[in-house]
Amino acid sequence: MNADGMNADGDAMCSGLRQPALGSRDGGRRTHVHTRLRPLRRASAGSGFGRRWAAVLLPSFWLLAAAISAQPPDGASVAAGMRIYLQKGDCQACHGWAADGRKMDSQMPDGANLRMTSLDRDGLIEVIRCGRPGLGMPAFDRLAYKDGRCGMTEADLKRLGLTLYDPAATLQPREIDHLVDFLFAKVIGKASMDRAACIEYWGSDVEACAEFPR
Numbered sequence: 609m610n611a612d613g614m615n616a617d618g619d620a621m622c623s624g625l626r627q628p629a630l631g632s633r634d635g636g637r638r639t640h641v642h643t644r645l646r647p648l649r650r651a652s653a654g655s656g657f658g659r660r661w662a663a664v665l666l667p668s669f670w671l672l673a674a675a676i677s678a679q680p681p682d683g684a685s686v687a688a689g690m691r692i693y694l695q696k697g698d699c700q701a702c703h704g705w706a707a708d709g710r711k712m713d714s715q716m717p718d719g720a721n722l723r724m725t726s727l728d729r730d731g732l733i734e735v736i737r738c739g740r741p742g743l744g745m746p747a748f749d750r751l752a753y754k755d756g757r758c759g760m761t762e763a764d765l766k767r768l769g770l771t772l773y774d775p776a777a778t779l780q781p782r783e784i785d786h787l788v789d790f791l792f793a794k795v796i797g798k799a800s801m802d803r804a805a806c807i808e809y810w811g812s813d814v815e816a817c818a819e820f821p822r
């Protein structure tokens with residue numbers, strides 16, 4: 609998924625970079641170059657070399673930069689994140705299935721309305737990894753307060769009287785990435801739930817949507 613996407617872009621970029629050299633200065637010397645480069649070289653043969661070079665290079669850079677900075681969430685990652693949100697991480701116990709703060713378990717702390725969060729990607733990842741000691745948000749990184757990676761150790765928390773809720777499960781970095789992809793795609797900045805939004809959220813008219821009038 610993500611990794612494959614990056615590879616594809618990476619390859620495209622390398623081809624773009626090497627292709628002008630193949631067409632001119634290096635000529636026949638690099639006969640060992642991967643065969644995948646051939647179609648690109650043919651496409652640029654002829655006049656207008658510089659402009660064609662830019663036409664190949666710039667989109668390649670742009671694609672790579674976009675892949676690195678924005679990483680538009682793919683559907684599979686969003687779906688995986690939603691599963692983790694509802695099941696493995698059981699975020700819904702405190703934040704509600706719609707992540708709007710209407711918690712599922714009345715015994716649990718009042719989770720924030722994540723639709724209204726102003727956190728960016730890094731901020732979200734940090735809160736999920738490190739939790740909010742003393743405020744009811746569990747830490748989902750297994751080593752969060754074991755080795756100081758979240759700024760404090762378990763001894764510090766104890767000294768300060770800050771308790772942490774136990775998470776339903778700890779999560780790997782890529783699982784947290786899926787979660788954040790899910791939050792951006794289906795939660796953050798979205799209007800509050802109504803029937804149409806509920807059906808879109810679940811992908812069909814599930815039982816949970818019955819609470820909203822038609």
Ligand code: HEC
Nearest residue numbers: 697698699702717718719720725726735740743744745773
């Ligand atoms: C045991 C209850 C509980 C569970 C489970 C829980 N949270 Fe929270 N979460 C909270 C509470 C309470 C807060 C508000 C903490 C505060 O006051 O700053 C919070 C805050 C957050 C915030 C910060 C929102 C903001 O704008 O400051 C994010 C993001 C978040 N939770 C995501 C998650 C995700 C994702 C999961 C599941 C992997 C999860 N939470 C599981 C209770 C919970």
